[in-house]
Amino acid sequence: MKCVVGLGNPGATYALTRHNIGFLVVDALAERAGRPIKLAECEALTGRITLGTEVVLLAKPQTFMNASGQAVALLCAKYDCNPQHDLLAVVDDVALPFGRLRLRAKGSAGGHNGLKSLNAKLKTEHYARLRVGIGPAHPVGNLADFVLSRFSAAEQSELPALTARAADAVEAWVCHGIELAMARFNA
Structure with a gap:
């Protein structure tokens, strides 16, 4: 099973803020599949979809951005998700111009507190991430x-x-792997 985690902050106050673009992308994937993200587990809201032949767990941690790693680590343990092969984190990136996408197979947090939390709780930087540009x-x-x-x-x-484009990038990662997805969406 693949796990796609959109990072953001829970609650109506943050619903349409730039920091919640990860939630918006995961919501777009769920909407495409006609499947809700409403099961509360492991300090996250989750839902399952199928992309190609792969079952994908969609998750929105409810721990707030700076503690996202707590929920993600619990989900990885529960579903035996190997971060290096099966996890994709979708996050905002203020260093990228608005609308630009950047997929990476691994990397540092680059100052992003949500990724810092994932790195600390997962004890690795070896997981895929899709950065969505929100830069001014x-x-x-x-x-x-x-x-x-x-x-x-x-x-x-x-x-x-x-x-929609970010959701396409996630689908490419799930169905075709990180290298093809990077070649297609990092241009």
Whole structure:
């Protein structure tokens, strides 16, 4: 079983903030499959879909971004998920321009607190991640305020296409592997 984890913050206050793009991508995958993400387990909301011949566990940790690793580690243990081969984390990336995607097979947290938590709890950086660009076109004064702010009207109009493209990248990772997915979506 593959595990695709969208990182974000739970609750209506954070629902459409930039930091929650991981939740939005996982929601797009669930919506495509007509399957809800509503089972509460391992400090996350989960749902299962099938992509190709692969069963995929979709998860949205409910531990808040900075403690996401706690839920992900519990899910990996429960479902015997080997992070190196079976885990994909979907996260926001303020260093990438809005709308740009970057898939990697492994890597550092790069300053992202959600990934720092995963690295610490999983005791590895060897898991795939899909970074979704939320970067501003201009410098921002307070980065925390920026990532916790809502998308602009222009960005909101582009969100459906962005989450659909990110969901396509996840499907490519599941069905064809990281190398093909990187070649197709990192351009």
